[in-house]
Every structure is written in C-alpha cells, then in structure tokens.
Amino acid sequence: MNKKTSIFGGVTIIALALMVLMPILLPSVTLATEILIFALAALACNLLLGYTGLLSFGQGIFFGGGAYSASLVMLHLNFGLISALITAILVGALLALIVGALAIRRTGIYFVMLTLSFSQMAYFLAYTFSDWTGGDNGLLDVPRPALTLFGMTISDLQSSEAFYIFVAAVFAIVFVFSRRVIHSPFGTTLVAIRENEGRSSAVGFSTNHFKLVAFVISGAITGLAGALYAMLLNFAPLSNVELLMSENILIMTIIGGTSSLIGSILGAGSIVLMGDLLSSIWPRWMMILGAVLIAVVLFLPGGLWGGILSLTSKFPWKKVKTNVTSEVTK
Amino acid sequence: MNSSYLLETSSLGLDYGAFSAVGNVDLKIRKGSIHTVIGPNGAGKTSLFHCLTGERKPTRGSIHFNGENLTSLAAHKRVSKGMSRSFQITSLFQNLSVRENLRIAAQGRDGLNALKFWVPETANKANVAKADEVLERIKLEKYADRQAGELSHGQQRVLEVGMALCGSPSLLLLDEPTSGMGVDDIPIMTGLISELGKDHTVMLIEHNMRLVMSISDRITVMHQGNILIEGSPEEVKGDEQVKKAYLGESGHE
Ligand SMILES: Nc1ncnc2c1ncn2[C@@H]1O[C@H](COP(=O)(O)OP(=O)(O)OP(=O)(O)O)[C@@H](O)[C@H]1O
Numbered sequence: 090m091n092k093k094t095s096i097f098g099g100v101t102i103i104a105l106a107l108m109v110l111m112p113i114l115l116p117s118v119t120l121a122t123e124i125l126i127f128a129l130a131a132l133a134c135n136l137l138l139g140y141t142g143l144l145s146f147g148q149g150i151f152f153g154g155g156a157y158s159a160s161l162v163m164l165h166l167n168f169g170l171i172s173a174l175i176t177a178i179l180v181g182a183l184l185a186l187i188v189g190a191l192a193i194r195r196t197g198i199y200f201v202m203l204t205l206s207f208s209q210m211a212y213f214l215a216y217t218f219s220d221w222t223g224g225d226n227g228l229l230d231v232p233r234p235a236l237t238l239f240g241m242t243i244s245d246l247q248s249s250e251a252f253y254i255f256v257a258a259v260f261a262i263v264f265v266f267s268r269r270v271i272h273s274p275f276g277t278t279l280v281a282i283r284e285n286e287g288r289s290s291a292v293g294f295s296t297n298h299f300k301l302v303a304f305v306i307s308g309a310i311t312g313l314a315g316a317l318y319a320m321l322l323n324f325a326p327l328s329n330v331e332l333l334m335s336e337n338i339l340i341m342t343i344i345g346g347t348s349s350l351i352g353s354i355l356g357a358g359s360i361v362l363m364g365d366l367l368s369s370i371w372p373r374w375m376m377i378l379g380a381v382l383i384a385v386v387l388f389l390p391g392g393l394w395g396g397i398l399s400l401t402s403k404f405p406w407k408k409v410k411t412n413v414t415s416e417v418t419k
Numbered sequence: 420m421n422s423s424y425l426l427e428t429s430s431l432g433l434d435y436g437a438f439s440a441v442g443n444v445d446l447k448i449r450k451g452s453i454h455t456v457i458g459p460n461g462a463g464k465t466s467l468f469h470c471l472t473g474e475r476k477p478t479r480g481s482i483h484f485n486g487e488n489l490t491s492l493a494a495h496k497r498v499s500k501g502m503s504r505s506f507q508i509t510s511l512f513q514n515l516s517v518r519e520n521l522r523i524a525a526q527g528r529d530g531l532n533a534l535k536f537w538v539p540e541t542a543n544k545a546n547v548a549k550a551d552e553v554l555e556r557i558k559l560e561k562y563a564d565r566q567a568g569e570l571s572h573g574q575q576r577v578l579e580v581g582m583a584l585c586g587s588p589s590l591l592l593l594d595e596p597t598s599g600m601g602v603d604d605i606p607i608m609t610g611l612i613s614e615l616g617k618d619h620t621v622m623l624i625e626h627n628m629r630l631v632m633s634i635s636d637r638i639t640v641m642h643q644g645n646i647l648i649e650g651s652p653e654e655v656k657g658d659e660q661v662k663k664a665y666l667g668e669s670g671h672e
Pocket residue numbers: 435438440458459460461462463464465466467507
C-alpha cells in the first residue's frame with residue numbers, strides 16, 4: 090500500500106500535527122476544542138458533499154439531534170460520557186437514515202429541497218417540544234461526565250485542556266476511520282457515483298444503497314460532534330438545529346476544500362476563528378464571511394486545501410522531488 | 420425455450436409518451452454470435468438497448484435472458500445476471516485514472532458487497548486482477564495512471580468498451596463503439612470487437628458498414644421502431660427494403 094492511500098500516513102500525519110499545534114498557537118484551548126468539534130461536522134459533511142456529491146442541508150438535524158439526545162440521556166438517565174456519546178452516534182445515524190431514505194429518492198435540486206424541508210421541520214419540532222429541548226432557551230446544565238474506562242476514572246475532563254485532549258483523541262479516531270471509509274470499496278464507489286451516477290448503476294451498483302449508507306455514516310459522525318459541542322458549552326442551544334447551522338457546516342466544508350478530509354479542519358478552523366476574532370470587533374462579521382466564501386468559490390475552486398496544494402506544487406523543490414520519485418518508479 | 424439462444428424478446432416495445440420508439444420487437448440472440456443491429460438515425464436501436472439493460476422499463480413485451488424473465492429487473496441487477504453494456508455517448512469516470520475506471524467497473528459485480536467500508540478497496544484481488552486483465556486486452560496499459568478525461572477520444576471509446584468488459588458478461592452490449600472515432604482508429608475497434616466475439620456473445624449497434632459486414636454473424640435492421648429484416652451480412656447487403664430505408668432517411672435531409 091502506498092503512502093497516499095495508507096490511512097495512517099499522508100494527511101493523517103498532517104491532521105495530527107494540526108491537533109498538536111492548535112492549542113499552542115491559538116488564543117485559547119476552548120477555541121481549539123470548538124474547531125475540532127466543527128471539523129468533525131465538516132468532515133462528515135465532506136463525505137456527502139465531496140465524496141458522494143450530495144449537497145445536504147440536513148446536517149444541523151443530526152448535529153442538534155446528537156446534542157439533544159446526549160444531553161437528555163445524561164440529564165435524565167444518568168448516562169456516562171461514553172454511553173452518552175454512543176447514544177448521540179446512534180441517534181445521528183437514525184435521523185440520517187430517515188432523512189436520507191426519503192431525500193435520496195430524488196436527485197439534484199429536488200434532493201436539496203427535501204433536505205431543506207427536513208431541516209425546517211426539525212427546527213419547528215425542537216421549538217415545539219420545549220419540555221424536552223428547552224425550546225428557545227435551549228437545554229441548560231448539560232453535564233460533562235468524567236472519562237472512565239473499565240471502571241477506572243482517567244480524567245474528570247473539567248479542565249479545558251483535558252477536554253481538548255479527549256476531543257482530539259475522538260477526532261483522531263474518526264479521522265482514521267473516515268480515511269478507511271474513503272479508501273474502501275464503499276468509498277471508491279461513492280466517488281464513482283459522484284463522477285457518473287448513470288454509469289455506476291450500469292456497472293452494477295445499486296446507487297441508492299450507497300448514498301443511504303453515506304448518509305448514515307455522515308449522520309453518526311455529525312451526531313457525535315453535536316454531543317461533544319453540548320458537553321463543551323454545558324448547554325444545547327436551539328441554534329444547533331437551525332438552518333444556519335447546516336449552512337455553516339456546508340460553508341466550512343466548501344471553504345476548506347472538498348477533495349481531502351484535511352480541508353474540513355482548515356474550513357472549520359477558519360470559520361470558527363473568524364467568528365471568534367471578528368464578532369468581537371464588528372457584529373456584522375457574517376458579511377465578511379460571505380465575501381470570503383465568494384472569493385474562495387471564485388478563485389480557489391479546490392478550497393483552502395486545494396490552494397495550499399497548488400502553491401506547494403509550484404515550489405521548485407517539490408518538482409525536483411516528484412521528478413526523482415517518478416524516476417524511481419520507472 | 421431454445422437453449423441455443425442467450426437472449427429472447429417477444430413483442431418488446433417502448434413508448435415515450437404517445438411516440439413509439441420501439442414498436443414490437445421479437446429478437447433472438449444466438450449464444451456465441453456477434454449480432455449487429457443497424458438502422459437509420461432514430462430507428463430505436465439505443466431505445467431497444469435501454470430496455471434490454473434495464474435503463475428503461477419497456478412499455479410492453481418481455482425479455483428472457485438465459486431462460487429467465489428479466490423484463491422488469493433493475494439495471495444494476497442485470498450485471499450479475501451477465502449483461503454489460505457500453506454507451507453511445509461516452510460515459511466514464513472522467514476524473515479517475517484509467518485503471519480505477521476499470522477496477523470500479525469490476526467492483527460493480529460485487530453488488531451490495533461493495534458496501535464494505537472497513538477494508539481497503541484493493542482487498543478484493545479479483546477486481547484488481549480483472550482491471551489489469553482488461554487493461555491489457557484493450558491495450559491501454561501505458562495510460563493506466565492517466566485520468567480518463569485526458570485520453571484521446573478514440574482511447575476513451577476503447578475504455579468505454581473495456582468498462583463493459585469488466586462486468587465479466589456473457590452478453591456484451593455495445594452501442595456504437597466507433598461513434599465519433601476517426602478513420603484511423605476504427606481498425607483498432609474492429610479488431611477489439613472481433614477478438615471479444617471469440618469468448619463473448621456480442622450485441623452491437625453500429626453505423627460503420629465496413630465494420631458491420633466484416634465481423635457480424637447476424638444482422639438485424641431496424642426502421643421506425645420495428646425490425647425490417649434479419650439475416651446474414653450477405654442477405655442484408657442485397658436487400659432492397661434496407662436500401663430504401665436508408666435512402667428514405669437521407670431523402671429527408
Ligand atoms: N428520452 C426520450 N424522450 C422522447 N423521445 C426520445 C427519447 N430518447 C429517444 N427518443 C426518440 O426515440 C427515437 C429513437 O431514438 P434512439 O436513440 O433509440 O435511436 P437510435 O436508433 O439509437 O438512433 P441513432 O442511430 O441516432 O443513435 C428517436 O426519434 C428519438 O428522438
């Protein structure tokens with residue numbers, strides 16, 4: 090297996106380096122934690138958008154569903170950390186199964202419209218069932234349970250550093266898992282569906298099954314991200330299921346670049362950072378976000394990661410290196 | 420049902436709204452033969468293929484393949500039954516390498532087993548081997564790592580056929596494999612198809628008469644959705660009705 094497709098080599102090493110550097114370079118560890126949580130959501134969105142070619146406005150449903158379900162089982166059923174996260178994963182997957190099963194019956198703009206409608210519906214459901222969700226106020230006093238493995242308490246996760254390390258560990262596991270998904274028979278079929286759905290079904294793939302499983306995996310990861318977000322904030326706001334959340338996740342995915350999972354970290358990082366830095370200076374910072382999105386779409390079709398790749402390939406040392414390797418492989 | 424036939428249709432038809440693209444077609448494809456369907460533009464040849472491979476649901480009639488009724492079976496399920504097709508309008512995975520195009524086409528045989536997301540894509544060695552085998556057969560080894568979209572038109576047409584070949588079909592359905600190809604490239608395709616005819620039953624749609632006459636065992640002529648005549652190349656060549664059908668077509672232009 091070559092380096093590029095090995096799930097531990099290549100971009101996984103870059104991801105690990107980013108995880109180590111972020112808390113050192115950024116103004117706060119909490120900010121770094123937030124970035125990784127949204128990077129999870131963007132990565133899950135990337136599996137649909139970048140790898141399958143499905144533009145889903147339903148990601149907020151899974152994010153909010155994960156946040157609410159994990160919070161509820163911790164508040165009412167005394168679930169611990171791991172079991173609450175597993176609950177969120179299952180709920181995210183189940184919601185994605187429902188939304189996906191109906192939405193993939195249509196393609197193109199009708200598919201997009203269906204995910205949008207589901208998103209609106211989820212918001213009003215969350216708003217209406219305020220006994221469960223806290224409605225407009227959100228779910229308050231969400232706990233952050235201690236990390237215990239095999240009856241041993243590893244950490245109470247109360248310090249932001251400890252929680253960051255935990256989130257980073259979760260992120261690393263999901264990242265490696267996603268790399269495996271992409272470089273599998275399933276993942277390569279997703280890319281084939283994105284490239285040419287008609288041909289994919291002509292060569293024997295039941296494309297809807299593949300899209301549905303992509304949805305379920307994406308929903309599971311997004312639900313996990315939502316649960317971690319609730320634990321970070323000690324709070325599950327209604328804004329988690331707003332359409333704006335789905336939009337933000339999509340924007341992170343697109344700005345970062347859809348050709349690689351690393352793009353999702355960059356996308357989440359830049360949006361979360363911009364929000365943090367600019368919102369304190371200027372309340373209308375979302376306008377700048379709009380301008381950035383326009384600039385990326387117009388001038389960096391591969392997103393930030395695509396831009397970095399084309400920059401590095403322009404450096405002479407890189408050319409020499411690739412020439413050498415191609416000599417060797419000959 | 421006579422077992423010397425691989426495919427049999429009876430009064431197969433396809434309507435687009437009020438318009439009948441395929442009227443009532445009774446067709447028998449003999450095992451091991453190269454059977455070509457010709458006919459003027461708009462005769463319904465591609466529409467007939469769409470019915471056979473499941474891209475379109477026939478409006479009437481039935482399709483039996485290997486004695487089994489496949490009339491309303493989904494397109495993707497016909498691959499595992501042994502049918503595989505190429506398209507008149509090139510339909511590749513443009514941004515993937517030539518080898519990956521072929522490997523994925525071979526992976527199509529796995530059906531829902533390709534849902535495995537926990538193993539590397541190269542885990543199924545049979546698919547990798549199939550891609551290599553076809554790569555050699557269509558003589559594109561040199562271009563294995565090129566993006567499909569970067570190939571010349573002629574090479575893309577050859578890859579188009581190669582992808583159909585990856586389904587390990589017993590019946591290979593080729594829709595105008597030479598479409599848009601330059602005169603210089605056509606002998607390559609002719610050679611490839613006659614070679615494939617040695618170990619496949621081939622159903623071919625083709626306009627290039629020299630190619631048709633040189634490699635077909637049997638020819639069906641379609642006109643306005645129906646079969647005009649069927650026969651050996653010699654029989655078809657001398658037929659007055661056929662000449663009229665083609666002349667009638669060019670007379671309109
Ligand atoms: N999707 C469609 N909707 C309506 N009419 C269609 C459709 N596809 C094809 N037709 C019509 O059906 C008729 C048969 O088309 P078909 O593509 O099967 O012809 P063909 O024999 O393959 O022609 P050619 O040699 O040009 O490829 C044509 O008159 C065409 O205009």
